[in-house]
Amino acid sequence: MDGDMVEIDGGIMEGGGQILRVSTALSCLLGLPVRVRRIRAGRSQPGLRPQHLSGLEIVRDLCDGKLNGGEIGSTEITFTPGKIKGGTHIADTKTAGSVCLLMQVAMPCVLFAASPSELHLKGGTNAEMAPQIDYTVMVFKPIIEKFNFTFNCDIKRRGYYPKGGGEVVVKMSPVKELSPINLTERGTVTKIYGRAFVAGALPIKLAKDMSAAAVRCIRREIRDLYINIQPVREPDDQAVGTGSGIIIVAETSTGCLLAGSSLGKRGKNSDKVGIEAAEMLLQNLKHGGTVDDSMQDQLIIFMALAKGVSRVKSGPITLHTQTAIHFAEQLTKAKFTVTKSEEEDPSNDAYIIECQGMGMINPNL
16 A cells, blocks of 8 residues: 555645645545654644644545544654545534634535535634635635536534634535636725624723724725625524634625625724735735735645636735645646736736646546
8 A cells, every 4th residue: 555655745845734724635635654754843842733633534524535643743654545435424623623624624515425414514604824714705606606516514513712613514515527617807895894893801992992993994095886895793592602803705796706804802902803804805806817826725625626717817926826836746647737827907917727637527427
């Protein structure tokens, strides 16, 4: 078996958990055993954290695979996949580890399962260094469904740092194959909306302050557009712990969605949280791409699996995206090219990511 094992260096490029997510998802899909060494070597606390281990375990369970080295702190694992099956699967980080990152590793796999799947993902819904669940529902979902599949994401409970305790249920049916996407026309911004939330012990006033500060910041750049950022207090029976944050989405005339978001934390002024999210959104709008920085790398695995040529116009290519491309090319027959976009407006720093997908066919359908 060892001769056929694909060796993955988890310490190169971005050097984080994403390498693990991309390579184990593709291992599961392609039936390729992998050995990942130097896991998260680029991080201050290298090795598997609870969230990464939960991600590995759900992929193992999805395909009756074999996982060696699966313990907290481990810097090397081997994973041998089996056949992907549908059904109900539970992954629980037992920490505030992001449920959205669990979704990232599991979703491509269950698309090619034998029957519909229901994933119960437990942990943090609004965590640092990961997309917030609101981003997943408001931005990721409508964009990723352009690959010609749908999923349902039900937020049962929100959970925040440090305890987590949130739960989302994702339901999806398998597909025969994924269609390529073409997201190259940005259009003009037609509306800006979002939600500023507080939960637990925090007063609604903080949400209102975040929202107002964000609106003021955006107004300086975009004057004539209605901006609707709803302040919300999460119901106590649907949130565990105390947390706050904001997400702001810009929608364009061609249906593009770009966002900025930020989380509150102790000692951080709520105006600052709102301004951070607004500045991130404005930054994402400035480059002229059709997707924001958070979406960029999440598209790569789907582009690699799709049948045909996908094209996406983005801002400067993030290290996360370069890393995802590197491992998608190493493991699949997909071929990516990135070229500077020939813009009429030279101030735009936009790129075209093009991928000749491998055309993965679901053997179970």
